[in-house]
Amino acid sequence: MGAWARDFFRGRPTWMNVLMLFCAYMAFVYVPWDLFAKPVARDQEVWFGFLLTGWAAKAGAIPHWIVYAGGFYGFLRRRRWMAIAAPLYSLQVAYSSLVWGIGHFGGATGWAAGLAFAAPFVALALAFWKTRDHFRAPRVSLRKRYGEWALVTGASSGIGEAWARALAADGLSCALSARREDRLEALAAELEAAHGIETRIVPADLADPEGAGRVLEAVSDLEIAVLVNNAGVGCAGRFDLRSADELAPLVAVNCAAPLRLTSALLPAMRGRGRGAVILVGSIAGRQPLGLHAVYAATKGFDLLFGEALYVEMKPFGIDVLVVEPGTTETEFQQVAGEVPHSGVPPERVVEVSLEALGTRPSVVVGWFDWLRISVATRLVPRSLTAWIGRDVMAARVPEDLH
Ligand SMILES: NC(=O)c1ccc[n+]([C@@H]2O[C@H](COP(=O)([O-])OP(=O)(O)OC[C@H]3O[C@@H](n4cnc5c(N)ncnc54)[C@H](OP(=O)(O)O)[C@@H]3O)[C@@H](O)[C@H]2O)c1
Known part of the structure; x- marks a missing residue:
């Protein structure tokens, strides 16, 4: 208290x-x-x-x-x-x-x-x-506040790419990880030219049990001050219509990889008495979500893990934040097999995160999503929330996967 x-x-x-x-x-x-x-x-x-x-x-x-x-x-x-x-x-x-x-x-x-x-x-x-x-939310430069290097997973597109741009603009050198190496190289060249920072490309598949280990090995000589656990993947559709092989990578990329990376990088941050760990969660993680059941469950893991970590790490000077975007305009929907629908730009997700970082454990992006999710999870019976969540997803998931 x-x-x-x-x-x-x-x-x-x-x-x-x-x-x-x-x-x-x-x-x-x-x-x-x-x-x-x-x-x-x-x-x-x-x-x-x-x-x-x-x-x-x-x-x-x-x-x-x-x-x-x-x-x-x-x-x-x-x-x-x-x-x-x-x-x-x-x-x-x-x-x-x-x-x-x-x-x-x-x-x-x-x-x-x-x-x-x-x-x-x-x-x-x-x-x-x-x-x-x-x-005026005057922000001390992230580099001054936390240190020199950031590691961003899922930096090859969408929210991760926006994170890399924002961190580089703030003067942080960036280790950029994802599977698509060509995209990482193009981004790294752009960031180096625009901001005079250093970059390092770390190609890795986080669905592979060895993936997180490869990332850690590639950055083992760097003092990672800011870790952005952003890489994530969804797989829309009724659970029994999707195979375990399709769904298991969600747990590996969205849960196991952040756990491994955070666990490995936190002790050094604690030793330095500063650092930041960001988990890109989702408002999907606040409620049961029929037709996206495993994805919502993995994002629920990120939320509870990150919020608990916030209070554990605060006394050591480490800021932890779970950012919970609603629909964001990235490749996510296409990869997850959803019907395309509009959302906020990924830059907005990063902007909201940077404002909230260090001040609270989690932040929902956008007042409407905050209101929606607060009503659904605090005022409405849980069973009704589950049914409404499924109905909302029904409009976003192809009918043959209902
Ligand atoms: N877009 C939304 O509506 C939305 C809403 C709420 C939360 N989120 C969360 O936001 C985060 C970023 O997603 P996004 O919207 O930016 O989608 P995105 O454009 O599809 O980006 C996903 C990133 O994750 C990487 N990734 C996916 N699978 C990977 C794997 N097996 N190994 C390594 N990297 C992998 C991708 O890189 P490669 O394909 O090159 O490996 C890509 O860089 C995710 O955690 C997602 O759950 C998204």
Whole structure:
């Protein structure tokens, strides 16, 4: 509990943590009570200095709820828009206090009271403005934060390629692994020319039990500071219509390989007191997924493995993150045998990961997928979630595999 609290409140000034808790109280306790339990006749809300009563006050509580819920989320995740929203809202409260004071007391007393009420909120707005960098997600260069070399598996396409580009742009030298050597070579040449970094090509088949060992051997002389366990594969279709030979590589590539690579590279990171391990999971790993049963199970493994590793490794200065994309526009669907459907660009997955790295154990890419998966896994009976998951997949899997 203590470690959780330290992690939860880390990185913000104390006064900002206090405001975050205040917003949580307002959003989850006070405003819901105000909206649903307080008698209409007794309800009062002040907006822009004007006192609203009765049903107008009830309606006024809704934007208040949005402000406090948004404030809690904004403080928690340090969203960029808070740099503007927080001082603006404080100024609105300051203005409200001034107008209310003048209206309530009148004359010079009213001005004096209004100014006295408004002053703390003007100070708060200024404090927000001065500390706006907290909301700009200023990232220390990954190379400075973790070290010189990154190992990216599945770098020959899609999300892995996007990871390699982002890490190289940040100055990290990259060991690039996958089976398609020609693609890795082209990417390596491009990254070296564009960013002046070093690269190393590590061709390996991670479905092969010796594959991860070959990767480790090829990078044994490098200090791997960032490990991106990205290589992954799916195999769509009803379980009994797919053979074990088709499905076993999913377990090897998506689960066994990350386990082997992470296990081998973590001790050195621990010795250096810094490092990062990223597991590319999937929102598929949050629920049972008929017609993609084994894939979802492997991504569930990645999620639970990575989240547990986050808390184990945090005290040693190592950041672990499971990134959970929804549909992403890569070769994945084609390889998995899915019906093509649109998704987010792979660069977005990396962008979201880099924002979240070091701040939490896992991150879902995109608010809609977050909402969808949170409702499905927290509010809906598990049996219903399983049926809905199968229905969603039915539209994405060819009918002869249903
Ligand atoms: N695209 C999506 O909708 C989506 C959604 C959620 C999560 N994900 C996850 O994102 C990760 C990256 O997938 P992607 O979307 O970028 O798909 P992708 O474009 O198909 O890339 C998959 C990568 O994994 C490599 N790989 C596959 N099998 C391998 C093997 N046996 N040995 C070594 N490398 C292998 C591939 O390289 P070679 O073929 O050259 O070996 C390729 O570089 C995966 O873990 C996937 O589960 C994808």
